[in-house]
Amino acid sequence: MAKTGTTTQGLRTAIERSGYYPALVSEAVQTAVGGEAVVSYLVHQETTFDANEVRRHVTVLVLTPTRFIVSHTDEQGPEGGTTAAPAAPSATTSTESVKIGRISSVVLSRVVANPESYTPGTLPREVVLTIGWGAVSRLDLEPATCGDPDCEADHGYTGSATADDLSLRVSEAGDGPDTVRQTLAFAQALSEATAAAGTR
Numbered sequence: 001m002a003k004t005g006t007t008t009q010g011l012r013t014a015i016e017r018s019g020y021y022p023a024l025v026s027e028a029v030q031t032a033v034g035g036e037a038v039v040s041y042l043v044h045q046e047t048t049f050d051a052n053e054v055r056r057h058v059t060v061l062v063l064t065p066t067r068f069i070v071s072h073t074d075e076q077g078p079e080g081g082t083t084a085a086p087a088a089p090s091a092t093t094s095t096e097s098v099k100i101g102r103i104s105s106v107v108l109s110r111v112v113a114n115p116e117s118y119t120p121g122t123l124p125r126e127v128v129l130t131i132g133w134g135a136v137s138r139l140d141l142e143p144a145t146c147g148d149p150d151c152e153a154d155h156g157y158t159g160s161a162t163a164d165d166l167s168l169r170v171s172e173a174g175d176g177p178d179t180v181r182q183t184l185a186f187a188q189a190l191s192e193a194t195a196a197a198g199t200r
Contacts, residue, residue: 102133
């Protein structure tokens with residue numbers, strides 16, 4: 001489930017509608033946002049099945065005039081406990097606040113059906129929003145070659161570094177068309193904010 005909008009009240013409503021520990025998630029996000037206005041937001045809940053357990057995860061993305069805020073909340077199953085005092089489930093919530101100027105990339109990948117007959121404005125079947133700000137980088141290395149199949153010299157390594165701090169996948173089949181639209185809207189707002197920050 002994902003919701004996007006442009007008001008602080010709308011953000012609270014979207015968190016409550018997700019039904020995923022709304023008091024905990026709201027407090028964490030509100031503390032991170034502080035007194036700033038909410039320009040855009042996205043609330044995305046993901047449910048995964050792990051053996052006999054169902055686990056939920058909610059990601060809240062918030063854009064303010066100066067920052068990008070990301071909040072993750074995960075639940076863990078009960079551990080330990082006794083017959084007299086059974087263990088209760090627990091949840092962990094974290095927030096990170098990033099200055100808009102630090103965002104190095106906003107990548108939006110779209111998957112469309114029947115690309116040969118695509119018309120502008122058609123909703124993608126799936127989108128993946130990847131945002132990088134340098135907190136996590138992935139380095140992919142492989143042996144370098146010179147192109148000569150008979151060459152036995154050591155040419156060192158070649159590779160690429162990729163900023164991959166956050167990746168969020170939303171599909172029309174799994175999350176609904178509104179969620180895809182909302183993800184596209186948030187991605188556009190974030191891209192525009194990073195472009196404006198680059199000109200200041």
